[in-house]
Amino acid sequence: MIEVIEADGGIQLRMPGSDTPAEVSWRWLRDHGEDETSRDPETLQRRVDTFSIDASAKGRVELTDNDQGFAIHWPDGATTQHSLALLAEVVAGHVATDWSRSMPADFRLPDDVVLWGDPAAAAPDEVKLDAFLGTDEVLAHGVDQLSRYGYLVLRGSRHNPQLNRERAEAFAQRLGYIRHTIFGGMWDLAPDLTEHADTAYTSVYLAPHTDATYSHDAPGLQYFLCVQPAETGGESLVVDGFAIAEELSRTEPDAAAVLASVAVPGRYIEPGVHLRAERPVFRTDARGVLRQVSFNNYDRAPFLLPPELEDRFYDAYGRFAELANDPARRVAVTLNPGDVFVFDNWRAMHGRNAFTGYRHYIGAYLNHEDLESKRRVLVGA
Ligand SMILES: [Fe+2]
Known part of the structure; x- marks a missing residue:
C-alpha cells in the first residue's frame, strides 16, 4: 500500500x-x-x-x-x-525519467519571420478570399504573409451560404490538403458539447493556446470559415508565441531555457480515445532554431519534476502564460460570414472571447510542411 x-x-x-x-x-x-x-x-x-x-x-x-x-x-x-x-x-x-538530460537549451529565431509582440506595430496584409482562390499572385502574397506573420485574415465576398463548405475546401486545396484527425476533416464548431468533449465546443472564453499538444505532429495550420458570427463577442484571438520566446530569451534566459528543455505532456480523452504526446513549450530543430511553440494548460497531463526543477518550471510556465494572456499582445479578429481566418498552430496561440448567441464556424487543419512547400514553390523563400 x-x-x-x-x-x-x-x-x-x-x-x-x-x-x-x-x-x-x-x-x-x-x-x-x-x-x-x-x-x-x-x-x-x-x-x-x-x-x-x-x-x-x-x-x-x-x-x-x-x-x-x-x-x-x-x-x-x-x-x-x-x-x-x-x-x-x-x-x-x-x-x-533521467532529469539530468533536461539541460538548459539555447535557441534562436528563424530569420524570415516578422514578430508582432506589439500587434499595432506589425500586421499582415488582409487578403481577399476570392483573389486568393483565383489568382496565383495573390495566393503567393498570402502564403508569404502567413509564413512571415503566422496568421492571415481573408475577407469573403457575398456568396451563396450553401457554398460555405465548398469554399472552405477550396481554401485548403490552395495550400495543400485537409489533415484528418479524430475531429474528422472539416468540422463544424458550434456550442454543442455532445459532438466532442472539449471546451472549444462551448461559448466560454478560451485563453490563448495551441491545439493538439497531445499529438506528436500537431497540425501546422488551423483555419476557420465564419458561417455565422456570435451576437456579441466571440472574436478570435491570436498571440505571437515566437515574440514571447524572443522576449524571454532576451530578458529571462533561465525561464526560456526551462521552456526549451522540459518536455510537457498533453492529453485528449473522450470515450474510446486517449491521445498523449509531449514536447517542450519551445521546440527547436537540430540547429537550435525555434520551430514550434506548444502551450495548452487545459490539456496538460499530470507529470512530476524534481522539486528544484518544478519550481523553475512553474515560474517559467507561469511567466509564459502571463505574457500569452497580456491583452496588449493579442489581436482580436472579427469575422463576418464568408471570411476565413488561418493561423500557424506551431507559432500563434489562439483563443476566443466569450460570446452570446449562436456562433458557427467551419474549421479544419492543414500540415505545416504544405505551407512551407507552397512558400518555396511560389515565393522561392
Ligand atoms: Fe483551439
Missing part, C-alpha cells in the same frame, strides 16, 4: 518496494485536484487556474476511509480531492 506522509513542502509518498519517498509539492497538488472544481470530470481538462495558485500555501491532508486517496483542505477554504492511482502513475513516470 502507498503510504502518505504530510511534510512541510507537501506530501511524501512511500511506494511499495521503494525505500526513498517521492515528494509532491503543495503547489503541484493544488494544480492536480481531481474534484469537479479542479478539472472537468468528463474531459479531464484542467479547470483550476494554475497561474493564480499561491505557491507558499500549505494544505492539511485528510485521508479517506477507503485507502484510495485523500482530500486536502487549503487556507483559502477550498478542498481538493486526490487519488493514489494518479500519484502512483506520476511517481512511476518521474522515477523512470
